[in-house]
Amino acid sequence: MTVTVSPRGASRWAAGHPWIYRTDTRLPQGIASGAIVPVQDARGRFLGQACVSLQSKIALRRISRSDQPVDVDFFRQHIAAAAQLRRNLYPGDSAYRAIHGDGDGLPGLVVDRYGDWLSVQFLIPAMEQRRDLLVPLLVEQFGCKGIMNRSDAGVRALEGLPQEKGLLWGSVPDPVVIREGQLEFAVSLEHGQKTGSFLDQRENHVVAGRYARGLALDCFSYIGGFALQMARRCERVTAVDSSEPACEQIRANAARNGIANVDVLATNVFDFLRAEVDAARRYDTVVLDPPAFAKNKDSIAAGLRGYKEVNLRAMQLLNPGGYLITSSCSHHVDEAAFETMLQAAAADARREVQIIEKRGAGRDHPVLLALRETRYLKCYILRMM
Numbered sequence: 521m522t523v524t525v526s527p528r529g530a531s532r533w534a535a536g537h538p539w540i541y542r543t544d545t546r547l548p549q550g551i552a553s554g555a556i557v558p559v560q561d562a563r564g565r566f567l568g569q570a571c572v573s574l575q576s577k578i579a580l581r582r583i584s585r586s587d588q589p590v591d592v593d594f595f596r597q598h599i600a601a602a603a604q605l606r607r608n609l610y611p612g613d614s615a616y617r618a619i620h621g622d623g624d625g626l627p628g629l630v631v632d633r634y635g636d637w638l639s640v641q642f643l644i645p646a647m648e649q650r651r652d653l654l655v656p657l658l659v660e661q662f663g664c665k666g667i668m669n670r671s672d673a674g675v676r677a678l679e680g681l682p683q684e685k686g687l688l689w690g691s692v693p694d695p696v697v698i699r700e701g702q703l704e705f706a707v708s709l710e711h712g713q714k715t716g717s718f719l720d721q722r723e724n725h726v727v728a729g730r731y732a733r734g735l736a737l738d739c740f741s742y743i744g745g746f747a748l749q750m751a752r753r754c755e756r757v758t759a760v761d762s763s764e765p766a767c768e769q770i771r772a773n774a775a776r777n778g779i780a781n782v783d784v785l786a787t788n789v790f791d792f793l794r795a796e797v798d799a800a801r802r803y804d805t806v807v808l809d810p811p812a813f814a815k816n817k818d819s820i821a822a823g824l825r826g827y828k829e830v831n832l833r834a835m836q837l838l839n840p841g842g843y844l845i846t847s848s849c850s851h852h853v854d855e856a857a858f859e860t861m862l863q864a865a866a867a868d869a870r871r872e873v874q875i876i877e878k879r880g881a882g883r884d885h886p887v888l889l890a891l892r893e894t895r896y897l898k899c900y901i902l903r904m905m
């Protein structure tokens with residue numbers, strides 16, 4: 521069953537964008553969600569093949585520009601290419617995002633590798649329905665001992681898919697121990713947030729560790745990825761997260777690495793920062809890595825207010841020469857909006873701020889040039905004057 525897209529959809533596709541919105545196509549009667557179908561423009565010219573989602577606003581996601589069958593060999597080739605990229609980027613490393621959905625040409629498939637184990641998200645019907653085909657290929661290409669299914673991501677609801685999690689194949693210990701830089705972290709693939717941890721900040725954790733000094737603060741710390749890298753260079757680090765289980769993991773990971781200069785606080789970062797400013801506390805390094813405050817277009821303004829508040833407070837707390845390592849993972853807040861927000865925070869704080877580095881997600885989260893949505897994570901390293 522071939523699907524025809526509007527001239528607007530076809531021109532976006534031609535410009536490289538891999539998504540066709542519902543408003544740019546009329547899906548034929550009887551077409552099944554999860555089908556992979558040929559796509560043509562209004563004049564009947566073949567454009568490629570795409571995954572169908574009936575419920576989503578994104579009706580079609582490109583999986584191929586050719587008419588070669590999208591079969592087991594196709595998936596083997598793409599998974600092998602993704603695996604090869606990581607082996608080249610990180611020889612010897614064993615924790616990374618192994619497959620990054622559209623970024624690796626495999627829409628709706630996210631695979632994180634934690635040592636000998638994988639944690640997988642099937643985020644669109646086409647991938648959900650091909651689980652039995654994909655699992656043996658993942659085992660074959662990554663040589664893993666077990667696969668955890670973490671298809672309990674909120675975005676599945678937009679696709680009409682239920683939340684699901686549990687063992688898919690083999691066995692998975694809890695926790696799994698991974699290495700980041702010189703440190704070890706225990707990660708629960710079954711109970712952790714997302715697929716177990718936030719691998720997108722892995723490289724930034726290590727970089728933050730090189731800038732950090734003096735008294736440091738890690739806000740939204742989760743399992744302490746930033747806090748513990750900084751602790752090796754700092755006098756003392758305070759790690760703050762509102763989740764009690766996360767705080768337990770920070771303490772356990774600190775102990776695992778023989779780190780004794782980290783104080784862990786289970787509290788709301790907004791309240792904590794306000795109280796620290798009121799008490800005229802000062803820090804030399806502050807990390808901000810909040811959850812996505814702007815989850816959709818309607819929440820961009822409110823999200824930016826949240827980002828501005830925490831960044832303003834952090835700037836107020838920093839000594840001259842101090843570093844602010846500040847992130848946003850909302851793709852709705854692009855780099856320009858993020859910088860405007862930071863500028864407004866600096867203005868309110870009446871401080872001059874230098875941009876030392878602009879970073880993003882690690883290289884194992886490839887950005888598609890034509891798909892802004894893959895450019896979601898901003899991580900700026902700022903220095904207070």
Ligand code: SAH
Pocket residue numbers: 713717718721739740741742743744745746760761762763766787788789790809810811
């Ligand atoms: N910095 C972490 C990832 C942070 S994810 C890393 O690099 O691995 C965001 C974290 O913020 C989650 O652990 C969540 O529990 C916590 N969180 C969310 N809202 C919060 C709030 N208002 N105050 C404190 N922590 C919060």
